Amino acid sequence: MTKTSTFTAPKGFPDYLPPNSGQFVAVRDALVxxxxxxxxxxxELPILEDTGxxxxxxxxxxxxxxxEMWTFDDRNGRSVTMRPEGTAGVMRAAIEHNLDRGQLPVKLCYAGPFxxxxxxxxxxxxxLQQVGVEAIGIDDPALDAEVIAVADAGFKAVGLTGYRLEVTSLGDDTCRPAYxxxxxxxxxxxPLDEDTRRRAQINPLRVLDDKRPEVRELTADAPLMVDHLSESAKAHFDQVLEYLDALGVSYVLNPRMVRxxxxxxxxxxxxxxDGLGAQSGIGGGGRYDGxxxxxxxxxxxGIGFGIGVDRTVLALAAEGKSLPDPAQVDVFGVPLGAAAGRELVAMAGRLRAAGIxxxxxxxxxxxxxxMKAADRSGARFALVLGDRDLAAGEVGLKDLSTGEQRQIPLGDVVAEVTAALG
Incomplete structure (x- = not known):
């Protein structure tokens, strides 16, 4: 009779289990x-922060x-929030621990749940799972380009090709007030609804980010920040693009972008x-002076980015690609008898110490x-050891793709397996 669990994970809180978790780990590690x-x-940031x-x-x-925030009062009545993004937490940590007193820029990377x-x-x-970086303390277009190039290099490292980078400038304090x-x-x-009018009073850029078709149609002719940049902001943006060109990072200009x-x-x-449909974003960021x-x-x-690990895994799948599972073994031991089993346990320890x-x-x-378990493991080779092999001081090294097997001395296992793996 099949048993069912009394408990299930909350909606939207996924489990990551083998074999699919291998893709998640491989993508996350490549981005980092x-x-x-x-x-x-x-x-490493705390999960909970002061809501303020x-x-x-x-x-x-x-x-x-x-x-969207998960906010609640703790047992002392203080309002705390499960972190929805990484930048504010990194800023808090940098201030709290006086990171600005060291060498600038402070360059930090993090990965984890939000x-x-x-x-x-x-x-x-x-x-959601993200990888993010923050570079704090230097206002330099070259640093902007480096941060963007790091994200681009991460996507290339996992093998993505069907993505595009969109860039713009949101101006600075010298031109944003007038805009x-x-x-x-x-x-x-x-003719906007009341909620949208209130949003326009707090931050009018938010209205340009509205996804409703009727609002997008109304704002189609709205003035754009990129057309009203100050001389300094325009010069900064032009230099960023020059550095991206020098780095070989392809991009398209999107003047309507609002993060x-x-x-x-x-x-x-x-x-x-675009392989992900309407929810096409896989990562992004920008400068946050002030x-x-x-x-x-x-x-x-400062400048930084956040990349969605789950979104990147889906983008890879949309391209029909995958990464090797980091947990997939190179060698699988097949003991035939108790004494052989003890020897293979010790042999496995020596091989792992050699990085296999x-x-x-x-x-x-x-x-x-x-042998079925060996095939399912994805290993390239099996070590087959029986009592007779043990008495002869040998172990069988079997190529699981060709079926060929040869005997090697027990004392040479590490060297022989290392050579066979190339």
């Missing part, structure tokens, strides 16, 4: 690896803060993959069952 190659150090950190940092007009209460869709969960007033004047003349968080300034970007000061720290600039991935059959299976 691209950041490591550029000198980004690891930061996100209200002030992310922006009260955003959907993230107004609709939480948003939203409709569950393919690759969009309430517990804000211009955009609000434009929006005031439109979902309020802290972005100047360089803003998004990676999209955020650290707004959170009570020094007036340091090894598993083996347990539970006293017969040769037929053990």
């Amino acid at each position: 690896g691209a950041a490591r190659l550029a000198g980004f150090g690891h930061v 950190l996100f209200a002030r940092g992310v922006g009260e007009s955003t959907d993230v803060v107004s609709k 939480f948003r209460y939203e409709n569950v869709q393919a690759g969009r969960y309430r517990q 804000r007033e211009l955009l609000q004047e434009f929006l005031a003349k439109l 979902g968080l309020d802290y972005y300034t100047k360089t803003t970007f998004e990676f999209v993959h 955020l650290m000061e707004r959170l009570g720290g020094p007036a340091l600039s 991935r090894v598993s083996q059959s347990y539970g006293g299976r017969g040769v037929k069952g053990a």
Whole structure:
């Protein structure tokens, strides 16, 4: 009789289990690896933060803060929130631990779960997995380009080809106020609903990000920030594009881009993959000058990105591609007898110490069952050891793709297997 669990995971909080979890781990590690190659150090953030950190940092007009945060009071009545994004938490940590007093820029990378209460869709969960980077303390177009190039390198590392990078500039403090007033004047003349009008008063850019067809049609002729940049903001953006050209990073200009968080300034970007349908974003970010000061720290600039690991896995699948499972073993041990089993356990330890991935059959299976397990493991070779082999000081090394088997001395197993694996 099949038993069913009394408990199930909450909706939108996925389990990651073999064999599918292998793709998740491989993609996440490749994205992090691209950041490591550029000198980004690891930061580990708490899951819970003071709710005010996100209200002030992310922006009260955003959907993230107004609709999607998991917020509750702790046992002392303090309002806490399960982190919906990474940048505000990194800024809090940088301020709290005085990272600005060291070498600048501070370059940090993180990976882990984030939480948003939203409709569950393919690759969009309430517990979402992201890889992110933040570079804090230097306002340099070359640094903007490096951060974008790190994300691009991560996608290339996993083998994605069908994505595109969209970039724009959201201006700076010298031009945003005048543009804000211009955009609000434009929006005031439109027949918008009351909620949208309130949003336009708090942050009119949010209206340009509205996905409703009727609102998009009304705002089709809205003034665009990229056409009203100050000389300094335009020069900064032009230099970013020059550096991207020098790095060989392809991009398209998207002057209507509005990211979902309020802290972005100047360089803003998004990676999209049309194979995912309407929800095509797989990652993005931008510069957030002024955020650290707004959170009570020094007036340091910053730029970063967040990449959806689940979305990237789906994009790979849409291209018909996959990555090798990091947990797939190279060698599988097939013991034929108790004494052989003990020897193979010790042999597996020596092989793992040499960096070779090894598993083996347990539970006293017969040769037929053990060889089936070897085939299912995905290993390239099997080590077949019986009592006669043990007495002769040998073990069989079987190529599982060709079926060929040869005997090798027990004392030479590490060297022979290493050579066979190439």
